[in-house]
Amino acid sequence: MVYEMRVEHLFLRLDGRVFEVLSDNSGYMQRVHVDAVGFAVKGPDRHGRYKALIGTLDGDELHLGMSRTPVELDEAQFQRFSELVKLAHAARDAGPDPW
Numbered sequence: 001m002v003y004e005m006r007v008e009h010l011f012l013r014l015d016g017r018v019f020e021v022l023s024d025n026s027g028y029m030q031r032v033h034v035d036a037v038g039f040a041v042k043g044p045d046r047h048g049r050y051k052a053l054i055g056t057l058d059g060d061e062l063h064l065g066m067s068r069t070p071v072e073l074d075e076a077q078f079q080r081f082s083e084l085v086k087l088a089h090a091a092r093d094a095g096p097d098p099w
Helices: 075-094
Strands: 002-007 010-015 018-023 029-033 037-042 050-058 069-073
Touching (some): 010 069, 010 075, 029 050, 037 075
Antiparallel strands (some): 010 018, 018 029, 037 050
């Protein structure tokens, strides 16, 4: 099953056990396995916006460097993003399908 949402020029997409960030105005693409994807969120700010970072984990923290994608979300987008994160965590916790 594929779950996705759009935030400005980015598509945030969970396809099975892979979390993707795709851009519609450049060739930017980030693909991270659910076992290694991490999320950090701040907010809401005084305007009701949230700032999220999506990237790869280094232990329990987001890896520093270019592997992080910043995303700004309004309240409605944040609710959808929260559900997408829950689904990514559920896919991670379910483990791979047995062969």
